[in-house]
Amino acid sequence: MRYRKGAPLTNDTPFSRLIWDILIALIALVGWPISRAFYRIKIGRGCDATSSAGMDEGSPSRLNTPNATRTSPIASVPPKLPSPAILVSNHCMPLDPLFHGLAIFPRRTFFTLLEETCEAPVLGSFVRLLGGIPLPRNRARLNDIEQAVAHALSTRGLIHFYPEGECFLGNQNIYPFKGGAFYFAIKFGAPVVPLVTVLKKRAGHSTFRGQKSSRIQVTVHVLNPIQPPACGATAHETLARAIRFSNQVQDLMQAEIERCGGDKSLYRGPMPRIKGVND
Numbered sequence: 001m002r003y004r005k006g007a008p009l010t011n012d013t014p015f016s017r018l019i020w021d022i023l024i025a026l027i028a029l030v031g032w033p034i035s036r037a038f039y040r041i042k043i044g045r046g047c048d049a050t051s052s053a054g055m056d057e058g059s060p061s062r063l064n065t066p067n068a069t070r071t072s073p074i075a076s077v078p079p080k081l082p083s084p085a086i087l088v089s090n091h092c093m094p095l096d097p098l099f100h101g102l103a104i105f106p107r108r109t110f111f112t113l114l115e116e117t118c119e120a121p122v123l124g125s126f127v128r129l130l131g132g133i134p135l136p137r138n139r140a141r142l143n144d145i146e147q148a149v150a151h152a153l154s155t156r157g158l159i160h161f162y163p164e165g166e167c168f169l170g171n172q173n174i175y176p177f178k179g180g181a182f183y184f185a186i187k188f189g190a191p192v193v194p195l196v197t198v199l200k201k202r203a204g205h206s207t208f209r210g211q212k213s214s215r216i217q218v219t220v221h222v223l224n225p226i227q228p229p230a231c232g233a234t235a236h237e238t239l240a241r242a243i244r245f246s247n248q249v250q251d252l253m254q255a256e257i258e259r260c261g262g263d264k265s266l267y268r269g270p271m272p273r274i275k276g277v278n279d
Helices: 014-039 096-104 115-119 123-129 139-154 180-188 235-260
Strands: 042-045 070-072 085-089 110-114 132-135 158-161 192-201 216-222
Touching: 014 096, 014 123, 014 216, 085 096, 085 180, 096 192, 096 216, 110 115, 115 123, 115 132, 132 139, 139 158, 139 180, 158 180, 180 192, 180 235, 192 235, 216 235
Parallel strands: 042 216, 085 158, 085 192, 110 132, 110 158
Antiparallel strands: 042 070, 192 216
């Protein structure tokens, strides 16, 4: 079960899918009360970001509407996600994978992560059981990554990326996106669904000494699917379109943070590297 360099990127058998479903159900059962207790998590529907012809013809502000976000503390109405679709999120909390998994529950998604994490002795096996797909640094395996994405979209129908490439703790100024997720969206004609994590300080919360607490409230905003532009005439042109598409989606997600008042004073820098996990 543990991943080793050069091994297949997906681990998807009937038995592993059964274990995956059981683990996801257990994590949701335990994750909701923990997330509510420590982060007052809410799941919200963001502004209308739907575009049937991709975003090349307009700006995020044109696609947005001033409708108020609808939030639910327990996600009683799960978001209706298309299938296939590519999920993208800003990465600002170590528990983001839990929060984003809860945001789409009961749907399951494959998700990409550092190859080093999948190589870790215990953690690597666990994340692989949950649908983790390692991203090798070896450019010779780019075709393997494309095949893994195709497999994810044709089976579970969802695959998740953190386009910033790493976790920036408490960050509400989204870092530039890498183009990979958006290239695959164009390549496979799959809509992109942004999941935007908005962070705020817990208003009115005091410690037992009467001092203000620094605890954070987390709201995950599920934006509407965005159709990618068409493939270019060449691979180079398709990549250029993917980069423009990534910039536009990033701007749209940043606009959602601004609209909802994400607290930029919470930023603490990149998540420290942990030897054998994310180094």
